Amino acid sequence: IAGITQAPTSQILAAGRRMTLRCTQDMRHNAMYWYRQDLGLGLRLIHYSNTAGTTGKGEVPDGYSVSRANTDDFPLTLASAVPSQTSVYFCASSAGVADHNEQFFGPGTRLTVL
Amino acid sequence: GQNIDQPTEMTATEGAIVQINCTYQTSGFNGLFWYQQHAGEAPTFLSYNVLDGLEEKGRFSSFLSRSKGYSYLLLKELQMKDSASYLCAVLNSNYQLIWGAGTKLIIKP
Numbered sequence: 001i002a003g004i005t006q007a008p009t010s011q012i013l014a015a016g017r018r019m020t021l022r023c024t025q026d027m028r029h030n031a032m033y034w035y036r037q038d039l040g041l042g043l044r045l046i047h048y049s050n051t052a053g054t055t056g057k058g059e060v061p062d063g064y065s066v067s068r069a070n071t072d073d074f075p076l077t078l079a080s081a082v083p084s085q086t087s088v089y090f091c092a093s094s095a096g097v098a099d100h101n102e103q104f105f106g107p108g109t110r111l112t113v114l
Numbered sequence: 115g116q117n118i119d120q121p122t123e124m125t126a127t128e129g130a131i132v133q134i135n136c137t138y139q140t141s142g143f144n145g146l147f148w149y150q151q152h153a154g155e156a157p158t159f160l161s162y163n164v165l166d167g168l169e170e171k172g173r174f175s176s177f178l179s180r181s182k183g184y185s186y187l188l189l190k191e192l193q194m195k196d197s198a199s200y201l202c203a204v205l206n207s208n209y210q211l212i213w214g215a216g217t218k219l220i221i222k223p
Contacts, residue, residue: 040215041215042118042201042203042212042213042214042215042216043157043201043203043211043213044213045210045211048210058210059210090156090157097209098144098209100145100162100164102147102159102162103159103211104159105156105157105158106156107155107156108155108156
């Protein structure tokens with residue numbers, strides 16, 4: 001079934017630990033995105049990739065890194081987790097970055113940093 | 115700065131019509147999206163507007179006025195399953211989506 005998968009579904013992490021959130025899509029989409037969603041705030045873009053081999057910083061990139069070695073995978077790494085990174089993380093993809101390309105979202109990862 | 119404003123919460127009755135408004139100020143404009151998000155789930159695409167006017171898709175319609183920086187989502191014949199958050203997002207000049215905080219719609223029988 002075509003779509004986006006994320007792993008893990010949820011995670012509780014001690015502050016200072018390193019964590020990688022995984023994201024895989026099988027729609028052969030060029031563009032991929034990582035967002036965080038916090039109560040009372042809109043989705044905020046962390047990092048994005050317009051095509052395999054390229055990445056860019058979004059609105060809230062500090063403390064996060066990404067890589068895009070191939071079309072399908074777009075992992076997000078927290079090098080040293082802090083409590084303010086407690087959030088729900090959504091990965092998304094789109095065919096391209098132009099106007100009408102809707103973004104398709106994965107099911108999300110609920111991360112708690114203690 | 116860039117911001118998207120929409121009401122935090124609205125309540126409507128099953129079978130009725132509800133209009134959810136969205137105003138925006140962004141650096142450039144390449145279209146406006148509406149997404150639906152049920153509690154605990156991912157957002158799903160509802161509509162896209164880039165030209166002024168009304169786009170109709172079944173029970174849902176979306177309107178855009180670029181000169182006023184304004185859009186609305188109109189939901190007709192409300193059903194209990196329409197209880198969800200509705201997210202307004204604008205594609206800016208960098209082709210990045212700027213998101214509103216969402217409007218939580220509560221449907222009462």
